[in-house]
Amino acid sequence: MVATHAHDDHTAGVGDIYAAAKAAKFVTSAAFTSSEFFAAVAADASIEDQLVPSVRHEYKTVLDEVMRRGRAGAPHLLRASEQKVLLEVAATGSAPGFKVTALSPSDEAQNRSVRAIAEGSAREDMRVRLAAPDPNEYTVALWVEVADVALLLGGDLLNGPTACGWRRVHESHTPERRARLIKVAHHGSQSSHWGPVWMDFLEPDVLAVLTPFRLGAERSVPKQRDIDRIVKASGRAFITARPQKPTPPKDVKETRALLQTIATNVRERDGSPGHVQARMCPEETVWRVGAASPAYELK
Numbered sequence: 001m002v003a004t005h006a007h008d009d010h011t012a013g014v015g016d017i018y019a020a021a022k023a024a025k026f027v028t029s030a031a032f033t034s035s036e037f038f039a040a041v042a043a044d045a046s047i048e049d050q051l052v053p054s055v056r057h058e059y060k061t062v063l064d065e066v067m068r069r070g071r072a073g074a075p076h077l078l079r080a081s082e083q084k085v086l087l088e089v090a091a092t093g094s095a096p097g098f099k100v101t102a103l104s105p106s107d108e109a110q111n112r113s114v115r116a117i118a119e120g121s122a123r124e125d126m127r128v129r130l131a132a133p134d135p136n137e138y139t140v141a142l143w144v145e146v147a148d149v150a151l152l153l154g155g156d157l158l159n160g161p162t163a164c165g166w167r168r169v170h171e172s173h174t175p176e177r178r179a180r181l182i183k184v185a186h187h188g189s190q191s192s193h194w195g196p197v198w199m200d201f202l203e204p205d206v207l208a209v210l211t212p213f214r215l216g217a218e219r220s221v222p223k224q225r226d227i228d229r230i231v232k233a234s235g236r237a238f239i240t241a242r243p244q245k246p247t248p249p250k251d252v253k254e255t256r257a258l259l260q261t262i263a264t265n266v267r268e269r270d271g272s273p274g275h276v277q278a279r280m281c282p283e284e285t286v287w288r289v290g291a292a293s294p295a296y297e298l299k
């Protein structure tokens with residue numbers, strides 16, 4: 001189980017899922033934010049205030065469960081970093097072999113994360129202030145190989161900065177074969193689209209799958225220009241929901257008002273996440289794609 005980076009849209013619920021998945025190893029980035037770092041210790045109140053409570057809660061739940069599992073089967077918690085093989089299983093009989101390799105974070109991303117925690121924790125007047133680096137920088141991107149099919153799972157990894165991100169992945173990773181599926185990084189955002197990776201790591205007819213990030217018109221991704229770019233660079237592309245939050249119709253608004261005192265977060269179906277499933281049998285070369293509403297194919 002891999003928590004790619006410390007953002008709600010990637011970690012919400014990981015604590016409960018890990019607790020239920022009794023035999024799972026938990027993988028987190030070797031470059032970590034303050035919310036992850038201080039989840040491991042009893043921080044004082046001034047630090048506590050500055051942590052992202054939801055993220056801290058998820059990592060705390062995971063770390064408590066790791067402690068509960070004790071020595072048998074340890075280590076339960078793995079730290080992903082550039083070119084580390086997280087899982088490798090040889091083929092047996094008719095079952096194909098598979099291998100999962102972390103592409104990031106780079107050494108430099110780890111240096112930057114340690115520096116950010118050190119820089120932030122002591123300031124003048126004895127006040128303690130935490131630096132707030134972008135967790136996307138520390139994302140674990142994954143290269144997955146099943147038999148002779150490769151997949152690239154991009155998390156929210158950014159293009160840089162120097163010696164970090166996709167720029168660094170392109171230097172450090174030499175795939176034996178090109179990927180036939182990409183989980184597009186960072187919701188299709190331009191800041192995570194590194195041309196050379198698309199050019200050199202992916203099949204020209206790669207299946208691209210992405211999720212939107214919806215937070216107001218300004219910050220929502222993908223934008224139309226991102227969609228155009230992804231459609232052009234891939235064979236087919238699917239998204240799990242529309243990039244913009246739907247405006248609720250009149251009846252949904254009325255129901256919401258009616259239920260206000262007993263229910264929160266009442267919304268229409270389009271406001272729920274869709275699901276994209278891609279399947280391929282060993283002897284096949286074309287993906288069979290299922291898109292459960294509101295997921296749809298980008299054109």
Ligand SMILES: [Zn+2]
Pocket residue numbers: 007009010156186187213
């Ligand atoms: Zn995200």
